[in-house]
Amino acid sequence: MQTYDDIFQQLVRAAYQGNLNDAIERIRQSGKANEEKLELLLHPENLPPVVHLKQDCSSSSVPSSCQVACLFSAIQKDAKGQVTVSAETCVGCELCIESCKSGHLVDRKDFIPLFEELSSGKNPVYAMIAPAFIGQFSADVTPGKLRTAFKKIGFHGMMEVALFADILTLKEAFEFDRAIKKDQDFLLTSCCCPMWVAMIRKTYSTLVPHMPPSVSPMVAGGRVIKHLHPGAKTVFIGPCLAKKAEAKEADIRDAVDYVLTFQEITEIFDAAKISLPTLKEDEREHSSRAGRIYARSGGVSTAVSDTLARLRPNRTIPLRSERANGIVACKKMLKEILNGEIKANFLEGMGCTGGCVGGPKSLVPVDLATKYVNDYGNEAPYETPADNPSVLKLLDLLGYKTLDSFLDAPESMFTRKF
Template sequence: MSKPGYDEVFKKLVKSAYRGNMDDEVDKMRREGDRFTDEYIRYASGGGDPNRVVFKIKDCDGSCSLKNEDNCEASCLFNAIVRDMEGNVVIKHNNCSGCGKCVEVCKHYSLVDKKEFVPVIELLKNRKVPVFAIVAPAFIGQFGSGVTPGKMRAAFKRLGFYGMVEVALFADILTLKEALEFERHVTREKDFMLTSMCCPIWVSMVKRVYKDLVPHISPSVSPMVACGRGIKHLHPGAKVVFVGPCIAKKAEAKEEDIKDAVDAVLTFEEVKQIFEAVGIKPEEMEEDPSEHSSTAGRIYARTGGVSKAISDTLDRLRPDREIKIRAVQADGVKDCRKILNEVLEGKMEANFLEGMGCPGGCVGGPRVLIDPGEGQKFVDEYGKEALSLTPVDNKYVMELLKQLGIEDVHDFLDSEKAAMFIRSFQ
């Protein structure tokens, strides 16, 4: 949801930071702004508690209905939103996961998610440190049907980024790992595995609410984390900025055990605002092509994509395996709850559970720029254009793995060799 005032302040900060006169612009905004301008400036410039994502910038009148779709308190998955005696919102930060659901539904523009780009601009301008933009698989089509991955790469380079890497390439790598994890953990008909791959809302729900299922989560980092760590392994000293449709990724990037991977997170909506602020039109950029991901990695962006990618890959690795993947997908928060409850009640016959906190998957995230159905079509078409169906047949994946210290796919089960791709949920 676009936030009048807050988004406009962000664009002015970006434009003036590139021009080198941000202090003057801030003084001007404070003179001409309203009583919320200081709060806008603080969070639009990346201020506030560095470990938090969601902030309240003003009180509201508490007149929201009790429906989940437009009530921040009801929408919160973790009881982090309460109201004081006068009906005003209070954020219980100890409970807050940073998922951003409250920001997404707030109609009063009282809650915002911090924007993290302004502190990165100086790095982009002086170019002393290579800064990489890593883009979520859902990016395809978001900035216009004529904006190819090559044009997006050129646009990010115009901003000052050293390069752009598609996270789909590292989704390929983790697809291999997940296929092997399934083979290791599902050896009987009654066994099952929950994927930890994409959605931080799904993972947070399991960790915080459905704790009895934690032992069944695959011990893998997300593709975002794998990509950030991979880049920093290959380019020591580099900085990494993730670009995606999700507020929750801002919180994931700050989690203690994985905060080494990504230095800042931008949403598609914020990137559009940045391009507008500095006058970049991606559709007019020249091609800067470099695409190496398979179909498997590219379709992570939509519900069912992870399941299909891992199932196809397992079939390719182990075509004679008796126990095949029987997948079920949770599409949206309500569906996530339903499926997890069914697992606890012993009603689930599937052996592979994929959860997406947003209906449609990442293409339905809160900061997408196009209709989720249209986004899925773009993702599926881009998947079909890939030169390989699975990472097993992707020569670029195999070459990259060797550079990252993985000589054989079975090294993924070696906790030392595959340390950058492993995460403990116990």
């Protein structure tokens, strides 16, 4: 019996060797347990980000370690004692996978339908790379080389999500300026981490009115690409399993068609025999420092604070931030807010310790990844999105003629109703 990851790797290799159908048939004939895993890989469309492998998982009425680990009650047991994962409530935090020592819980993989999309050539497919990407594929892999790699495996192009983080930084800076008028006011930054958003909405719902109505940079990127290129398909690539859940949420599922992790895309590059360091540069848009540092803890707060200072230098109430990273720290901070123990007026939460760079599918240690992100941010030609001509040009292309104007469009592609 093969493992789920073994079968995934076998399919990826076969796809780029031109014998995918033969590989699928061989796996189907190799046993019931392998066939179950194969079907999960062939048809991931309606699966939660965490998938349960039913074969050989022992039955018991006693809550299992994975059930206890889940903070969102997404894991239950049916009448037969079989573990089930709810597609509606699973947010992809991956705590259950870490607690499952038998390997019966795995992450959903979207490769097969994406490969079919790329192979068909019917629609242009765009890669959207998360701000945490820098340094993940080795220190000498630049954004330009990565863009070339995506084109080699069939993508029409690649865009850095940091550019859309720039746009959301502008939006949240304006939201703060509009909402915070006295010392008791505060905002919970909402646009970045789906685990933070889910925790507030599902467990601390009384705080929802303090969330600015912003989509995530991933969603903004997908919507902008589809607006500018009708018919295009979008693929987000990052260190986060929770993005697979976010992309399926009913009010924003129009934005992103597939989500891959850094681990998945690495296996795809390997199967396609792509040597990233040797590729030619293909440079495009440029994000500011603000958008680039979204990937690490405190990055959103710093980005919004710097941008607010640039836009509104004479504000009498400055932005005072407090941040928490990791599920436990986020819960603690939210409880302190409810108890009136917080003096900050801008609260940032990241579900992973260290921020996105500490995500479960990150390829390098969090401290090193943080250094790469900070260095990349410091190399940016612009400090804030208010100074970034790429942002101003994109907003103009979308019909926003002034920096303030897109905040006043309540149904814009950058707005979400919580």
